[in-house]
Amino acid sequence: MAAAGGYGLTRTAAAEITGRRDELAQAVVSAQFARRPALRDRYGDAGAAKCAEDLRYHILYLAEAVAADSPRLFSEYAAWVKVLFAGLKIPASDLRDSLEILREVVAERVGGPVADVAARCIAAALDGLPHVPDEPVAHLDPAAPHGWLAQRYLDALLAGDRRTATTLVLEAVEAGLPVRDAYLHVFQPTLREVGRLWQLGRISVAHEHFVTAATQATMSMLYPRIFAAERHGLALVATCVSGEMHEIGIRMVADFFEMAGWDTYYLGANAPAAAVVRAVRERNAAVLAVSATITAHVGAVAELIRQVREGLGDRRVHVIVGGYPFNIDPDLWRSVGADGSAAGAEDAVTLAARLGGAEFQDAGGGIAAA
CATH class of the missing domain: 1.10.490.20 (Phycocyanins)
Incomplete structure (x- = not known):
């Protein structure tokens, strides 16, 4: 390495x-x-x-x-x-x-x-x-927490019925399902299963895009609950690297930080390095989260981090990376110059607390549980 x-x-x-x-x-x-x-x-x-x-x-x-x-x-x-x-x-x-x-x-x-x-x-x-088996294991399991809801959600979306899919989730949240559980046990495994089905040739790219867009729309309907968390005075900037169009994962990360009381600034896909540096400065961000879901973009992560470090000079920001390549190789974050990597949104919040230590405790009185 x-x-x-x-x-x-x-x-x-x-x-x-x-x-x-x-x-x-x-x-x-x-x-x-x-x-x-x-x-x-x-x-x-x-x-x-x-x-x-x-x-x-x-x-x-x-x-x-x-x-x-x-x-x-x-x-x-x-x-x-x-x-x-x-x-x-x-x-x-x-x-x-x-x-x-x-x-x-x-x-x-x-x-x-x-x-x-x-x-x-x-x-x-x-x-x-x-x-390597010819067919990877499915990501949806009826026995998993809220597995039945995830399966019904996916079935509705693959049938093109976004209204029913959204209603299933919103009604479950109204009935007491925590938003974080909807993310972890419904949206996340559904999106992974869609990727698996596309890889196997059982659905088209159009299906995959539809499910992703519908899930983003459903997530936006949950934002009033997400933004209701008590603020702690800490800021996160979150972005995808240039060329990376799979943005829903880093959006989930930003939402989990919001639920933990952070002020988040999600820059979306294809934000230039100069814009990232400016956002970190303007928002006085304690953490920068960078996502890449494709191995071919790992080099772009390294280059973005290099430019951010150079652009900030003596200004310190903790950089967390995540996405498929960093889950494959848990030490890859070292090669790209980050401060750590997280396997998922919940892990990213935990890692940020560990990286900040007493500094974050003093700034915001601790990080609330998501």
Whole structure:
């Protein structure tokens, strides 16, 4: 793992790979089709072009794993692709062969320390592939807390019935369901299940977007309860990195801080670094929360944190990161220069209290339970 704030074989290494990804992708596909002529008969020229497109994504994610010196990041990506390919009826052997050839091509055409780290990342992915099931476990469980509500909520949304879905949640909250439980046990597992269903090819991107938009709308209807918490005089700025469009997770984080008595300033997706620095200064924020749900955006997190630290100078802010890549590799936060990472919204509030210590206690008399 790279040293804290390091990302430094690292960004240069990633650039060396990503800058040549078209060349590398085409070299892998050409070699794979030459070794297995039956692939040309099965996929044709259009299939070969699609394979090259897939390889460009593989290379992009490999570059980020190399930059962070984190084989685990690439292993999880390869596992995700295996499940996706299974839904498309693409044999796992095709993925395995392309990764093996990718390792050879990077060694031949890039070489040096970059190729050595890339080889470790690819080897870890290849070792893990046989143990990856074709279908991951569902995220909704009727036996889980409020599992029945989550299932009915999802069923209504997949049927296109946003009104019924919203009513289910609002009535449950009126009947005594805490807002935090609606977030943790209804919205969160539903969104994860939607991602799983898309990965398996059982729903479309349109379904996924509809569920996300409907959930954001339902969350907004709960804001009067969220903003009713006693204030503690502490401020949070929350944002996604540039290019990151999956914003609902960081919005949930901001809402949990609101429920804990913080004043939150949610900047949404694609906020420029200069705007983030300005918001931290203007709001006198004690904590900056940064989200990335895609491994390919980890480098952008590191760059944003670097610019924030530089822009603030001697002004100190605690930086918390979160999202899928940071859940995969619990030490990844060190590589991007953060002060810690949180697996979820509730954990982020707890981590902020720990990072602030007595400073936060003096400023606000403690952090209320969410």
